[in-house]
Amino acid sequence: MARERLLAPSRILRTTPRQVGGGRQREVLVEKARESIARGSKSFSFASSLFDRSTREKVWLLYAWCRRCDDVADGQDHGGKLSQQSNNVSRVKGIRALTHRALEGQPTAEIAFDAFGQVAMEARITQGLADDVIDGFALDAEEWRPRSEADMMRYCYHVAGAVGVMMALVMGISPDEDETLDRACDLGLAFQLNNIARDIYEDDAAGRCYLPVEWLVEEDIPPGQHMKPAYREKLVKLVAKMLDMAEDHEAAARYGARNLSFRQRWAVLSAANIYGAIGREVRKRGGNAWDHRVHISKAAKARHVTRAFTQALLPAKEPKYYPEWTRTLLQKHAKA
Incomplete structure (x- = not known):
């Protein structure tokens, strides 16, 4: 009996060779x-310019992936108004598939994902850490809402704390240096808490709310009604609590920056100053915080960078106590 003929001779069948960066030139x-970073985040772009060239380039590569994931998940183009939300779960599945492919050294036809494959190899970023970030997009796709403070902080870990850990790896911190990685996570958590406080109006308009349901219940604010004028005073109280938490995480992160090189420390403290200023401006405005979106002017950013230079030269001040929500605790919540 004649043997069935293969469509192609077996001797020429080959697996796709591993190509870091999807086979694209690193340049x-x-x-x-x-x-991407120049278009998507002026604050982050400004802070990244303070790094040495090698670190700066890796920061850009990581940012490109984060930005593209965010845009794909929300149907945006470098931020802006959310599009009509549809097929959200499928979008996140696509993000995860492309990310895994990039980590395997396979081309993705998406330059931001190929960039992630490149920086992941250079900085030893694991698939587990990438999945932690993608899980945050999955929560939004499922129209998830935080019921408790723990839920809110778990979300903050996924979308920002885990990115902070990636940033530390990009800066050359060893995956075994837990204390420094913890502090990097703290900085991401501080950033996200400030962002939530600033964006309450925009999130509400998009049908989202990241304030814990239990917090709203404690203040007798009905679900979905927190932006009503009648509840503005109570909302200010809740946001002040959130900003207190942000400042605690920021203080811990500032102390952790002592383990970085001078230029890295300067860049991190600059970012902490700029993003911390967002939260402090929200607090200052009180009930008027959401009438107009808080932003930090170019002149103010320059002042924050100048101040960070001096801060980077001075001995780091250890906080009297560390935040309750640690990286280890949040990772356990993330897996629960």
Whole structure:
């Protein structure tokens, strides 16, 4: 009996070779990533310029992936107004598939994902850590809402704390240096808490709310009614609590920056100053905080960077106590 003929001779069948960066030249990935950060985040772009060239390029590569994931998940183009939300779960599945493919050294046809494959190899970023970030997009896709403070902080870990850990790896911190990685996570948590406080109006308009249901119940604010004028005073009280938490995490992160090189420390403290200023401005405005979106001017950013230079030269001040929500605790919540 004749043997069945293969469609192609077995001797020429080959697995796709591993190609870091999807086979693209690193210089191309870096340039596209630089364009992405310049367009998507002026604050982050400004702070990244303080790094040495090697670190700066890796920061751009990481940012490009974060930005693209966010845009794909929300149907945006470098931020802006949310599009009509549909097929959200499928979008996140696509993000995860492309990310895993990039980590395997396979081309993705998406330059931001290829950039992530490049920086993940250079900085030893694991698939588990990437999945932690993607899980945050999955929560939004499922129209999830935080019921408790623990839920809110778990979300903050996924979308920002885990990114802070990635940033530390990009800066050359060893995966075994737990104390420094903990502090990097704290900085991400501080950033996200400030962002939530600032964006309450925009999130509400998009049908989202990241204030814990239990917090709202304690203040007798009905679900979905927190932006009503009648509850503005109570909302200010809740946001003040959130900003207190942000400042605690920021203080811990500032202390952790002592383990970085001078230029890295300067960049991190600059970012802490700029993003911390967002929360402090929200607090200052009180009930008027959501009439107009809080933003930090170029002149103010320059002042924060100048102040960070001096802060980077001075001995780091250890906090009297550390935040309740630690990286280890949040990772356990994330897996529960």
